[in-house]
Amino acid sequence: MADAGEKDPCVRCGHQPDKADKYCVRCGAPLVNKCSKKRSPLHKGCSKVNRQDAAFCSDCGAPTVFRESGLL
Numbered sequence: 001m002a003d004a005g006e007k008d009p010c011v012r013c014g015h016q017p018d019k020a021d022k023y024c025v026r027c028g029a030p031l032v033n034k035c036s037k038k039r040s041p042l043h044k045g046c047s048k049v050n051r052q053d054a055a056f057c058s059d060c061g062a063p064t065v066f067r068e069s070g071l072l
């Protein structure tokens, strides 16, 4: 695990991002592995941030953005 406050490197290219970055500045891959479940009439949506190796949300089972981006 990385130290608190330090982000994990980009899963695609290994670039070390700045703390506030949400996408890799080198390759455009998302850096935060959020749940992809969107708000809908039937569901309030899910904003769970999952581990970098999670292909599916640990909260609701929907694919994560890493999975949807083809990173996992």
Ligand SMILES: [Zn+2]
Pocket: 010, 011, 012, 013, 014, 015, 024, 025, 026, 027, 028, 029
């Ligand atoms: Zn990258």
Ligand SMILES: [Zn+2]
Pocket: 035, 036, 037, 046, 047, 048, 057, 058, 059, 060, 061, 062
């Ligand atoms: Zn979820």
